[in-house]
Amino acid sequence: MHLRQPNINLLVVVGLxxxxxxxxxxxxxxxxxxxxxxxxxxxxxYGWAWREGRVHEVGAAVAGLLAPGEPVVIAIxxxxxxxxxxxxxxxxYALAQNPVLAVRxxxxxxxxxxxxxxxxxxxxxxxxxxxxxAE
Amino acid sequence: MLxxxxxxxxxxxxIALAGASLVGPALGALRPLFGRLGAAAxxxxxxxxxxxxxxxxxxLAGLPIRPWSLALLLLGAFAAGRLxxxxxxxxxxxxPLVPARSRAHLFARLVLVASAALFLAxxxxxxxxxxxxxxxxxxxxxxxxxxxxxxxxxxxxxxLKDSRPDYPLGYPAACLLHSWGRPPSPLAFKAVHALFGxxxxxxxxxxxxxxGCPATLALALTAWAGAMPLFWDTEAVGQAEMPLALxxxxxxxxxxxxxHHGALWPWAGVAxxxxxxxxxxxxxxxxxLALAALWLTPAGKHWRLKALALGAFPLLLGERLVxxxxxxxxxxxxxxxxxxxxxxxxxEAGTLLLAMARHLAARExxxxxxxxxxxxxxxxxxRDRLGIALVAVVxxxxxxxxxxxxxxYLPPLDHxxxxxxxxxxxxxxxxxxxxxxxxxxxxxx
Numbered sequence: 001m002h003l004r005q006p007n008i009n010l011l012v013v014v015g016l017x018x019x020x021x022x023x024x025x026x027x028x029x030x031x032x033x034x035x036x037x038x039x040x041x042x043x044x045x046y047g048w049a050w051r052e053g054r055v056h057e058v059g060a061a062v063a064g065l066l067a068p069g070e071p072v073v074i075a076i077x078x079x080x081x082x083x084x085x086x087x088x089x090x091x092x093y094a095l096a097q098n099p100v101l102a103v104r105x106x107x108x109x110x111x112x113x114x115x116x117x118x119x120x121x122x123x124x125x126x127x128x129x130x131x132x133x134a135e
Numbered sequence: 136m137l138x139x140x141x142x143x144x145x146x147x148x149x150i151a152l153a154g155a156s157l158v159g160p161a162l163g164a165l166r167p168l169f170g171r172l173g174a175a176a177x178x179x180x181x182x183x184x185x186x187x188x189x190x191x192x193x194x195l196a197g198l199p200i201r202p203w204s205l206a207l208l209l210l211g212a213f214a215a216g217r218l219x220x221x222x223x224x225x226x227x228x229x230x231p232l233v234p235a236r237s238r239a240h241l242f243a244r245l246v247l248v249a250s251a252a253l254f255l256a257x258x259x260x261x262x263x264x265x266x267x268x269x270x271x272x273x274x275x276x277x278x279x280x281x282x283x284x285x286x287x288x289x290x291x292x293x294x295l296k297d298s299r300p301d302y303p304l305g306y307p308a309a310c311l312l313h314s315w316g317r318p319p320s321p322l323a324f325k326a327v328h329a330l331f332g333x334x335x336x337x338x339x340x341x342x343x344x345x346x347g348c349p350a351t352l353a354l355a356l357t358a359w360a361g362a363m364p365l366f367w368d369t370e371a372v373g374q375a376e377m378p379l380a381l382x383x384x385x386x387x388x389x390x391x392x393x394x395h396h397g398a399l400w401p402w403a404g405v406a407x408x409x410x411x412x413x414x415x416x417x418x419x420x421x422x423x424l425a426l427a428a429l430w431l432t433p434a435g436k437h438w439r440l441k442a443l444a445l446g447a448f449p450l451l452l453g454e455r456l457v458x459x460x461x462x463x464x465x466x467x468x469x470x471x472x473x474x475x476x477x478x479x480x481x482x483e484a485g486t487l488l489l490a491m492a493r494h495l496a497a498r499e500x501x502x503x504x505x506x507x508x509x510x511x512x513x514x515x516x517x518r519d520r521l522g523i524a525l526v527a528v529v530x531x532x533x534x535x536x537x538x539x540x541x542x543x544y545l546p547p548l549d550h551x552x553x554x555x556x557x558x559x560x561x562x563x564x565x566x567x568x569x570x571x572x573x574x575x576x577x578x579x580x
Contacts, residue, residue: 008574012355013239016246019358022501023249026367030256042368069281092295094269097281097318099292 058128059094062120065130068097071117075109075131077124087122136322139314143326146313149209151175154182156216161398165341168392173341176334180385181402184409186212187308188453194285195461200316201283236350243354250361251336258329261369263321268373271299276307277318291463301465303454305412306375324373331377335384336361339564342388346521346568347575360567364499365560376561379413382406383420384564387525390428393439400439403428404446411454416535416558421447423531427524466544473542480541487540487547494556500563507566510573519576525569529562 066072072095074087088103101117102109110131113119119131155162155178166174190208194200198208263273275298278289290300313330314323336357343353360366371377389403407424410417425443432439480487495504507529514522536558540547 008352008578009239012243012352015359016239016242016355019246019250019355019362022362023246023253026362027249027253027256030253030260042370089297092292097278099289 058122058126059091061128062091062122063095063098065120065128066098066118067133070134071099071101071114073101073109073113073117073119074103075106075119075121076103077122078105079124080122081105136320139320139322140326142315143313143323143330146205146209146315147179147330149206149213150182150186150312151179152182153186153209153212153216154178154180156213156220157182157185158402159216159220159398161396161402165392165396168345169341170337172337176337176341177385177388179330179334180338180381181405182212183309183312184305184382184405184412184450187305187312188409188412188450190312191285191304191308191457192453194280198285199283200280200285200311202315202317205312205316240351240354243351243358247336247340247354247358247361250358250366251333254332254361254366255329257367257369258325258332258372261372263324263373265370265372265374268324270297271302272307272310272375273319273324273373274298275302275304276310276314276324279304279307280311280316280318283316287461299465300463301458302375302462303412303414303417304457304462305409305454306378306414308412309378328372328377331381332361332366335377335381335564338381338384338388339567342384342391342568343571345388345391346572347579348571349575349578352574353571356567356571359501360564363501363503363560363563364556365563368499368560370557371560374557375414376557379410379417379420380561380564382410382413382417383424383561384568386410386421386424387528387565387568390424390431390443391521393443394431397439397442400442401446404443404448405450407443408447408450408454411451416532419535420528420532421451423528427528431520431524468539468543468545471544473544476544477541480547483547484541487551488537490548490551491537491540491555494551495559497556503563503566503570506570510570513573514569514576517576517580519572522569522572522576525565525572529565529569532562533559 062072062074074091076084076087080087084103088100091100091103101114102112104112106121109119109121113132115135118133121129121131123129155174158178158181162174162178165177169177186208189212190198190200190205193208198204263269274295275290279285279287281289287304289295310319310324310327313319313327319327339360340353340357343356344350348356365371365377365380386403386406389399389406393399393403407421410421410424425440425447428443429437429440507526510522511526511530514526536555540551540555543550
């Protein structure tokens with residue numbers, strides 16, 4: 001480490017040139033295909049997190065059917081029964097204003113839902129339908 | 136969509152105005168050194184720290200969380216600042232000279248603008264995908280105000296036990312404040328993240344100069360920071376690492392400047408006091424920075440530290456009161472028997488240290504930690520107190536992450552893989568500040 005001031009200036013200019021090269025490469029890639037330019041962390045976690053994150057699209061669709069604060073029971077297909085606790089967990093995150101009381105098979109959801117709760121059906125293809133509002 | 140963005144920008148402008156009014160003439164005096172952007176960034180950060188925590192306190196006392204009430208809060212803070220400074224009759228502080236600008240300086244400025252623009256483009260293009268954002272930070276910002284009232288009861292619901300209900304609320308509160316009390320949309324989260332990033336770049340460039348770096352070198356180092364994972368990796372969007380980095384650089388900047396402009400000591404305290412509001416590791420960071428301030432203050436001038444404590448104490452106390460009485464207990468990283476785990480993991484220490492070193496040396500970090508190690512050597516050899524203090528703060532935080540790895544209840548390699556690169560990315564700006572100080576110390580010799 002015996003740098004003198006002129007060397008530092010040279011270092012700065014060389015550093016800036018290298019940085020310009022890096023930024024140019026990134027800019028070109030970014031505008032060609034944003035997801036092709038994932039960093040190491042994104043390569044590792046983006047796929048998983050975004051797939052899981054898609055639950056928020058379902059959450060947004062459910063929330064769009066409900067009044068703010070209205071509790072909801074989610075009615076699922078029997079084919080999704082093994083994922084019931086997963087859906088309850090995930091939709092509790094995804095729904096900002098509506099407590100998820102339960103996730104049940106369709107018939108049970110309609111029979112067991114308390115009167116102050118709405119019932120929303122979640123099909124296997126992730127489409128959602130409002131079955132009934134709270135009284 | 137556009138209305139969300141306009142709402143965030145309008146809130147940010149009012150917060151910066153309120154912050155500028157509260158900090159008062161000292162901020163105006165810093166403008167030649169900090170530039171307009173640096174001064175605005177500092178005002179926005181300090182205003183945001185005070186107003187987000189005040190919003191929570193007033194919300195708990197029954198203040199409606201509505202656009203009109205938040206507008207009143209912002210305007211009230213602005214008016215209070217003006218009144219206090221008029222009554223106190225504070226004078227403008229002497230301003231330092233602005234250096235002449237060379238071609239290299241203009242080139243560095245251009246590269247910094249390109250770096251910042253690319254950061255903004257990336258945030259805009261990529262979806263808000265990070266799971267920890269959705270599960271931990273975002274959900275709190277979206278749920279903590281319901282029908283115009285602050286309501287933290289949802290944190291105790293069993294469904295949210297894994298969303299770290301004990302984590303501090305400063306960042307979600309800042310997001311809520313910027314969206315005027317409405318649940319922030321994905322665009323609002325992105326816009327707030329972009330503001331934190333831009334403020335961090337502006338402050339870093341300013342504080343590098345205040346640490347003795349020539350202006351061109353300060354801009355170049357800041358442009359380099361803007362290309363690092365904290366800015367480039369969109370995992371950070373909507374998470375608390377960027378706000379933590381801003382708060383730590385803000386606190387370091389104010390401590391550094393307060394040594395010459397005494398009126399800034401209480402504001403350095405405010406910045407320190409806000410650190411634990413952002414993340415739990417803000418506590419050790421605040422303590423390390425306070426100890427650095429103590430070490431840098433000449434004997435006989437310890438009255439300054441009273442001013443620092445005066446600024447920090449209300450926020451630190453408020454954070455503890457919220458944590459003790461309002462937030463449900465979470466799962467501690469050291470739950471169970473951490474010492475037994477430490478004993479079990481010591482034989483594999485080499486593997487764990489290697490895993491961490493591999494992340495620090497990854498290509499994405501652009502050689503930062505090699506540079507930091509070199510800077511630490513130079514600063515120690517030259518016995519540069521400011522530089523050693525900065526190195527020590529970063530080293531203490533790295534040591535803390537190391538200790539967590541050896542005691543955490545999670546499998547340590549998985550924990551390193553999932554968290555270590557993200558949390559160390561938040562230390563990058565402080566590490567760059569130490570690096571800048573090493574250059575400055577070399578040039579001063």
